[in-house]
Amino acid sequence: MEKIIEVKDLLFEYEEGLKTINHISFQIEKGTYTTILGHNGSGKSTIAKLLIGLLAKQSGEIKVGGIDLNEENLNKVRSQIGIVFQNPDNQFIGATVRDDIAFGLENMCVDPKKMDTIINEYASKVNMLDFLDHEPTKLSGGQKQRVAIAGILAMSPSIIILDEATSMLDPKGKKEINNLVHQLNKDKNITILSITHDIEEAALSDYVILLNSGKVIDQGKPDEVLMKRKQLESLSLDVPFAYKISEGLRKQGIQIETYINQEKLVKELCQLHSKK
Amino acid sequence: MSITFKKVEHVYSENTPFSYHALKGVDLNIKTGSMTALIGHTGSGKSTLIQHINALLLPTSGEIQIEDVMITATNKPESLKPLRKKAGLVFQFPEYQLFEETILKDIIFGPKNFGIEESEAEIIAKKVLKLVGLDESYLEKSPFDLSGGQKRRVAIAGILAMDPDILILDEPTAGLDPQGAKEMLNLFKKINRSGKTIIIVSHDMNQVLEYCDDVIVMSNGKVERHESVDEIFKETEYLSSLSIDLPTITSFILQLNKHGFKIDSSIKDVDQLVKEIGGQL
Numbered sequence: 402m403e404k405i406i407e408v409k410d411l412l413f414e415y416e417e418g419l420k421t422i423n424h425i426s427f428q429i430e431k432g433t434y435t436t437i438l439g440h441n442g443s444g445k446s447t448i449a450k451l452l453i454g455l456l457a458k459q460s461g462e463i464k465v466g467g468i469d470l471n472e473e474n475l476n477k478v479r480s481q482i483g484i485v486f487q488n489p490d491n492q493f494i495g496a497t498v499r500d501d502i503a504f505g506l507e508n509m510c511v512d513p514k515k516m517d518t519i520i521n522e523y524a525s526k527v528n529m530l531d532f533l534d535h536e537p538t539k540l541s542g543g544q545k546q547r548v549a550i551a552g553i554l555a556m557s558p559s560i561i562i563l564d565e566a567t568s569m570l571d572p573k574g575k576k577e578i579n580n581l582v583h584q585l586n587k588d589k590n591i592t593i594l595s596i597t598h599d600i601e602e603a604a605l606s607d608y609v610i611l612l613n614s615g616k617v618i619d620q621g622k623p624d625e626v627l628m629k630r631k632q633l634e635s636l637s638l639d640v641p642f643a644y645k646i647s648e649g650l651r652k653q654g655i656q657i658e659t660y661i662n663q664e665k666l667v668k669e670l671c672q673l674h675s676k677k
Numbered sequence: 678m679s680i681t682f683k684k685v686e687h688v689y690s691e692n693t694p695f696s697y698h699a700l701k702g703v704d705l706n707i708k709t710g711s712m713t714a715l716i717g718h719t720g721s722g723k724s725t726l727i728q729h730i731n732a733l734l735l736p737t738s739g740e741i742q743i744e745d746v747m748i749t750a751t752n753k754p755e756s757l758k759p760l761r762k763k764a765g766l767v768f769q770f771p772e773y774q775l776f777e778e779t780i781l782k783d784i785i786f787g788p789k790n791f792g793i794e795e796s797e798a799e800i801i802a803k804k805v806l807k808l809v810g811l812d813e814s815y816l817e818k819s820p821f822d823l824s825g826g827q828k829r830r831v832a833i834a835g836i837l838a839m840d841p842d843i844l845i846l847d848e849p850t851a852g853l854d855p856q857g858a859k860e861m862l863n864l865f866k867k868i869n870r871s872g873k874t875i876i877i878v879s880h881d882m883n884q885v886l887e888y889c890d891d892v893i894v895m896s897n898g899k900v901e902r903h904e905s906v907d908e909i910f911k912e913t914e915y916l917s918s919l920s921i922d923l924p925t926i927t928s929f930i931l932q933l934n935k936h937g938f939k940i941d942s943s944i945k946d947v948d949q950l951v952k953e954i955g956g957q958l
Contacts, residue, residue: 440854441826487852541719568852571719571880572922598854637856642925642947649951655958663929671936673958 404464405431405560405592406452411461413451413615421447423615424461429608431559434586434593436603438626439612440637445596446487448612449564452594453482466559483553485566489545493537498529501537502552509556523551527581543574550581561585563595567602579605600639603627604661611636627661680707680730680843680874685739687725687898699725701898703739707891712866712875714885714906716921717895723878724769726895727845730876731764732757743843762791765841769848769878771832775820780806780831783820787839798838805834808868810860826857833861843874850884862888886910886924886945894919907943926950 406429413422421444429435439445450456452463454475463470465478486492495501502520511519524530527547532540537548546566553561563582567575579602586593595602603609609626611619613636619626627633630640630648641661650657657673660666687700699722707713715723728734729741732748741748746760768774777783784805785798793801803813809830815823820831829849836844846865850858858881866888869875879885885892885906892909894902896919902909910916910927923931930942930950938957944950 441857442824565852572882573718573920600855637854639855642929645947646929646951646954649948650955650958653951653955655955663925667929667932667936670933670938670954670958674933674937677958 403431404428405466406594407462407464408448408452409462409464411448411451411463412459413447413456414459415447421615422451422458425612425615425617427610427617427620429592429594431592432586432590433607434583434595434605435608435610436595436597436606437610437612438597438600438603438638440598443612443636444615445598445612446564447615449484449562449594449596452562453479453484480556481558482560482562483550483556483558484562484564485546485549485553487565487568489542489549489569490538492549493545496536497534498524498537498540498548498551499533501548502555505552505556519555523554524548526554527551541574542570543577546570546574546578547581550578550585554585558591560592560594563593563597565596565598568597568599598638600627600633600641604641604643624661628659679709679742679744681705681742682729683740683742685729685736685741687722687729687734688737689725691737699898700729700736703898703900705893705900705903707874707876707893709874710869710872711890712869712877712888713891713893714889715876715878715893715895716880716882716885718919718921721895722898723895724847725898726900727766727847727876727878730843730845731761731766733766762839763841764843764845765836765839767833767836767844767846767849769851770829771836771849772825772828774832774835775828778819779817780811780820781816783831784835784838787835791839801838801840802834805837806831808837809834809864826853829853829861833864837868841873843876844868845876847878848880849877850879850881858884882910882922882924883926886927894921911942 409426411422411425415421437445437448451458454470466481468474468477470478493501494504499520502523503516506516506519524533527550529544529547529551537545567578582593585591597603604623604627606623609620609623610617611626619632627641633640643660643663643666647657647660647666657669682703682705685700685703689697689699717723725734729736735748735752736750738750743760743764775783777786781802784802788798788801789795806815811830820828850861853861862884865875889906892904892906893900910923913923916923927942930940930944934940940953944953
């Protein structure tokens, strides 16, 4: 598999001696949905900022799409990555949804004659076509994040980073964004790197990187990493609901697999029940 | 201290082209000492409603009674000062409200405004800071050097310092990690048990189920339901018509029941649910 992000021995300090990112290494495969999981203050967002060169690393190596991230290559790296930040209110520039999506295109010197077609295409992808002339500030949180994603898609990145992009949204907005991102991952093969502390979201991803105090504590498939209850709890993280139930049942002597996926657990329980 | 709304209407920017009818005929009685969740869509009127409880907004018509204080369209703000002490409102993302040089100064700002001596206010500050889970070493730090979760604790401490009988919280755990959210809610529950009335705006039905007694559902500026937690989550069709999710555990039980299990859907506790499932296998 092709590695699209390679991080090697990365070190970053906001203050001297305070290693916010403490010599970490990880790799992300092209086309996967990876979550970086950790509690508030674990260094998650700092990683996102380092990956797009908003912060400069102290030492170590970051490669995106095979290109070394350094001052010279900054634009080549950034053109591959789009990032959606946590607060939907902090990422608008344009006075209308249309202007906002156009902003990135203008920066890339896209021919203004072509812009409308591009804007319409991506606004419709995120289901915001009817809102092109609306003021971004008057949209709901979920709608705002969808506009942010449309703006990113218009730049055709190969990677989208979501930095707790749904943590300020209501459940409906959260679902809208999660569905959209999964769809982009599947249909357009865009690599997704989602930074979150939502364990149920992590359970639905392909790969999980567990972060604490600036170090990678564990990484692997969700059914490996998210099965380690003690480790998750010691990192102030929750345990998937399906895991709690299936583990509880096993303790009662019921023969059942341990699950992190609710749907699968319901299926197995119903089968057991019908066989009774 | 009971909170009563009678036929409360609120229209923003009345008689202008931007006029917006945010509260429509709200009748409500919130019991003293309860912990009540206020749920509903973005834009359903939740924030408008809570701002009436400490008279940040005055009703366009109708009246609100908070113990012996009456709030009406014409009640001038000067006479509402005692109310502001009774009802403390914590906005969403209260960390944006911090403004002082040190955490101590930020917390004592409120009590001093209500005429409490500085030395006494400092004693209060130490007490409330401990209550929100920060030690005294933080008092002289700048609130802006803290993490998001810590900032929020300081902001909430600033409200607690005024010792309100009613504490109103607008999505106090949004953006906090699960551990931070749990600590915060346990704190509110503790404050609630000491006799204070708590109103909490939340989108997280798991929290509502676990921590609250009653639920108020708002939709389109109206209060549509005001029931106990157990009752409200039985109304699955109604909630889904508002796209309000059920708590994880409740929706899980209902899925099992569809396939032949017979489990009481008001179970709130995972261990109890596990026992129940085990018993039916």
